[in-house]
Amino acid sequence: MADFKKILVIGGAGFIGSYLVNNLAAQSGLKLAVIYHEDLPKESQLPGVSYHQMDLTNAPDEFSTLVNSSDCVVSLATPNISLIENLVASIKLSGSKKIVYTSTMLVYPDSEKRHSETVGPQPETKYEKDKVAEEQVLMKFVGTSKTRVCIARLGNVYGDVKNRGLIGYIMLALKNSSVLTINGQGEHRRDYIFVQDVVNLLEFLIFYPQQSELEIFNICSGQDYTINEVIAVAEKIAGQKIKKVYSKPIKEKLSVIGNNRKILNVSGYQLKYDLVAGLQQAYHNYSAKG
Template sequence: MKITLLGGNGFIGDYLAAKLKKQNGCELRVVGLASQASNDYIQMDLSRPNERLRPLIDWSDTVVILTRDDIKIIDNLLATLTAREHPIKIVYLSTLLVYPDSDLPQDENSPLEPRTDYEELKCVEERKLLWLMAENSFCKLCIVRMANVYGDIKNRGVINSLFQAILTSALFEINSPGDSTRDYIFIEDAAELLAFLVLWPQNLSHEIVNICNGRAYSVQEIKQIAEMITGVKINTVSGPSVLEKKKIIGDNKKILSLSGYRMKHDLRQGLKKTLHSYKKYFNLEV
């Protein structure tokens, strides 16, 4: 199988590429904006038309979209894909944040209720790709709605900020009021399940699948677990209030049923491994 990862040199892409390279019969191409020395890496600005994109898409059996949220990237990809006549599978990385604010786990049939610009853009990109699938019978689409992924220094989320504060004795900023809860998944579990969907012989023309843990934690709860693991009291400062949903939890029954996978990390186990990664990065004792 010939697989192209668009935006594949980022946090999730690094782990996904490592998983796929271990699979027999997989040929991999990774596309990113930054310069990188590798035989399977292609430097390309996907937000601009590029004549090198068409032969790359023609070469691919599956294209995985891991790029930053940018409608220009999706539009350029759509223009290239509509000219293709051979079967292709598209795997698009979306987010659980498109679901409504709710105390209940949201499954793949839940309505979408975007609130922020980021959430709205993800919904727009999903709709554009669904249009492509509807207009082109050769195309199969798998939309992956991902929980908050953590576990490595490349991650730029709240857990990254937390461990940076622990290891550099910096203040940890918590945006007011700080009681929102999110579904978090460790990067090794996320990459394992995403690799499954990339390789999965999908029968239907389109699928929507959550990748998540099915449990939500607040920033305060994560902070308390991190303090227990590290033995370090984290000094905090209140940040500005932000527009965000109070509670987002995904329902992971579908992906676990399809894959037969059992989650290997709860939040405490994942944070322990995360601490190990950060200590290695900062050249501290591990």
């Protein structure tokens, strides 16, 4: 395990970030700093964690100071090429030991095959292109310093009310008895993974004694489901039907599925949640919010 004591989490107040910071805060001896953009109430801030609100587009001096004092920087922010460029520039000066960057499995080609990390990206949407561009900035940075770069390509993460993805909309439709609008016929296939499994694996990657300058890992379930299949499982858990409207399809990949053997082999981790258990917990989380 790498001897990292000072961790900076960019986007640490968001959906995945808040879970990761909770995990890290449970460890003794760590100095945690969180950068966030939107307002965060004091009651949502964990004791012992240093929180910093800032706009990172222009990289204020405070940002460089935080990077300079960190052993590992974790980026969970929404795509912002200026942020990644500023991060790299700051690290060149500071010599931070590691970057863990969260990308997406949507960078892979549209295919029913389970993609391993060696498959080249084929971005189509702006989001996918932005993620690939940020990955490329980090890949070019590799070799110019002693910093290790770890790219984690995430599947469709779900599980909490902060999630704005498909499963979040499904849960809101169940909770509010509202209409769920589905783009196309609901036959798009995705790899869904529960948020707690994601942050457990991200935590492993932070402290993983990475020997190579660059590593890429898929963090996913390795299982694929159509939108209609996910809805059917959620309806069974809730004991109610969702009012669905199928609308005109938007331009997006039909099937993106990941191979997770690499991360599971390296970490020895076993996923705690399959789709049923994950949706049960997600339904509980949404119901508990009143």
